[in-house]
Amino acid sequence: MAYCQEYDPKDSNNDSDFSVSYKSNKILVAAIDFGTTFSGYAFSFKSWFETDPNKIVTNSTWVAGQKNLISLKTPTCILLQPNKSFHSFGYEAEEKYAELALEEEHEDWYFFKRFKMSLFNNTTLSRDTEIPDDSGNKKMPAQKIFSHGIRFLKNHLVKHLESSHTGLNESDIHWVLTVPAIWNDSAKQFMREAASQAGIKDTHLMISLEPEAAAMYCRILPVEKFVSGGGGNLGVFKPGSKYMVADLGGGTVDITVQEVLEGDNLKELHKASGGAWGGTKVDENFMQMIVKVVGEPVIQRFKCDSKSDELDLLREFEIKKRSIRPDATGKTAFRIPISLTEAFEEINNGADLRQSIKQTPYAKHMNWVGDKLKVDNAMIKELFTKVSDSIVQHLKDILNNPVSRGVDTILMVGGFSECAMIQEAIKTNFSHMKIIIPEDAGLAVVKGAVLFGHNPATIVSRKAKYTYGVKITRDFKEGDPQDKKYQVKGRNKCSDVFSKHVEIGQTVKVGESLNPQSYFPLHSDVEEVVVPLYISTDEDPSYTTEPSCNYLGKIVVPLKGSSVKDKEIVVQMTFGGTEMTVEAEEKKSSKKLRAQFDFLDH
Incomplete structure (x- = not known):
């Protein structure tokens, strides 16, 4: 049950340690690239990363059907039996479904393909969200379908390691799951929970943003590994240089702009953006x-x-x-x-x-x-024209933004960037810029995700994609809408107030918590404080009911076992990582509380 809360408008002076650890000490890092059209995985040992970061293993034994074609990735297709149990993934699922269809025995089976796009810009995503199968007549819970796919890739990778007699067990593996940078926080949590259902422990998992991962991979490539333009040895990744990463995938185009800092670190110059203009x-x-x-x-x-x-x-x-x-x-x-x-x-x-x-x-x-x-x-x-036109126009809009001043390079990665038609469109429209395409552009994301797992601290800051805030109640002020006015113990209060924590486009450092805020339970017998979290595309919204605002989810702070009379709860959020994190404590006792986000509560 959710409980209302009051907000103390006075700034909290709490200086408690809300530090977050981003480093993994696992023996091996394994990355899963769960794509719209194709999926794959890669891994490397910690010792490899320390001596030769380029040494990253991918599975190259996906067999494409009866033609025995070898593929670096396998189709993102899942086949369930009539009883809804898992049957197969990838080429095997595709072939079996085609075989069933040929014999007209497929109608009771469940075949899912290209379902990743169901998470794109889905503002009502929840744990109960369902997606239709290929027939359009049958549905299954989306999270269950995603977990089937992640579990298959995870198990396939583990068997790969076992066949190599590495002597590792799953507790030695740190997992990285890639997601588009343009996805919202609900979709990221959705994937994390799907991975948990697939048997990956939450503490062993990290989320990596696809264009960032690809850029990390391209930075370590020698010049001869680029099929167009120039590589890192030509100064593209020297401190002070600025470049755009265009991750062109099957479903989405994911764009970010980065600057190289001293010490080989990166910072984001323009908030992640893009659209559904993939292959x-x-x-x-x-x-x-x-x-x-x-x-x-x-x-x-x-x-x-x-x-x-x-x-x-x-x-x-x-x-x-x-x-x-x-x-x-x-x-x-x-x-x-x-x-x-x-x-x-x-x-x-x-x-x-x-x-x-x-x-x-x-x-x-x-x-x-x-x-x-x-x-x-x-x-x-x-x-290809409408697709390439949309991509080109979006790139132009970003490059025309003042924050992109000095960007002289476009780094094209992702499977769709291997398409000659798209390459030509970008080269023609941006002939004044350096266009770089790695020779294995389709694997840049998954290989870069492995590097990110070894050293996530490479990215030191990002740009907030939205204005984030919480819905609060405060004293009613002159100018507030009358329909938001109500009384508590004889005092006029204003509801639905947007209390801003971070502004859209604001630079946020990775691991740095911002703006601690204090909240109070309305009643002495509550077992949790629930703080509604909202996002807005405006810089400074006043109320959560404005058209630019959307409910994102809630922060849940459990209080069971504590004395809550006159209790002040200090809540502090961290926005700079690939996922938002939250911590809370009782101000009076400094007792840490297990606060958590729930972005799937819709």
Whole structure:
């Protein structure tokens, strides 16, 4: 049960130690990169990091289906059996689901793919949030699905270590889980709890922000490891230099701007930002093109009745998407499953799809040869345009911000940054800047996360993404809205007041607690103090009910076993880390209290 609280407007003079430890002494650091489209892991021993930071092991034995293709990552797909128990992850899940669909035995199974985007900008995310499976007809708790995926990757990594006869057990491993820097605090807590359900102890886990991790990796690469631009040996990472990190993934584009400090440390110059402009947007544009050719009813029938063929079509586009180049001419051929043409004929009373294409606006840009649809490369390249335009405009907006003055380099990382079309768009629009792309851009995040796990102190400060504050009650003042006025023991009070702790864009040092505040239980018999926490996109909101404000969660301070009469509780928050932390104590006795955030209470 939640309890209301009063706020003491006087600044607390509490000088208690609220220090936070960021260092791990584990023998091995293992990072899990749980991506929108592909996932993987990497690890290194502490002794390796100290002698050769570049020595980071990734799993390179993901087998892509029956073709026995070796992949550095595996698809982020999860298959559950009809009884909702876990069956498989990655290529195995994809292949099994396609096999079931071919035999029309898939309807009772649960197949989830690209579900990571359900956490992006989700302001109502909770532990009860559900996500639909591939059919759209069945749902499962999102946290359970994420925990299945994390558990699979964790166990796969542990087996990898066991097969190498390292003699390690899980208590020797410090885990790092990557998340986009643009995710909100609820999503980060959601992933931490999912990892806990997957068997990773909370005290053995650290959250790493993806673009930051990628930058840390690129800083240690020799110059020959960059496929474009110049490497660290050319002065990009010297003290005083400023650069932008563009982490282009399958679901999101995640941007941060950093400055290199003395002592090889980094500070963030511009708050993390970005949007849903990843590689999956190009996939969506491709399917929309097919919809315009055959019609929405045909696509729905095709997806419902021919799941295996749909997977094959998307796989083929994924391959063609990676190979298309800005200077490509002629046409690109796509094998169209016979089931799609059959669905078209059934819904359109026997009409011939080949002839029907000639009646569409695409007549001059497409033609049908055998079982293949040939599309002008100019049209294929157009599928990238809206995505690349959004990315370019966002980068321009950031670079035009005064805090980005002096930034002369763009570091492109993430799987989507390997796309030639996106590379060309950025190089063309930012020809005055140095564009750097590591040769293994798709692994930069997970390898950098390993480095972050060994030395998280590299990042010394970040920019607050929001204005953070708590909802308080104070004495009513002239100018306060009348509808917020109420009385307590004959005194006029004002409700819903936004008490600011940190301002949007403010530089916050890692590990440094800010603005201790004092709170008092309203009643002497309460067992906890609950402090509602709000965020705002405004610099200085007055009330938590303003349009710019959103409820983020609550701070819970347990008081059980304490005498709470006339008790003052000092609450202190730390904003500079990859996750917010909170500590509290009784001011009179200096007794530490186990305060914690709950961002999933919606």
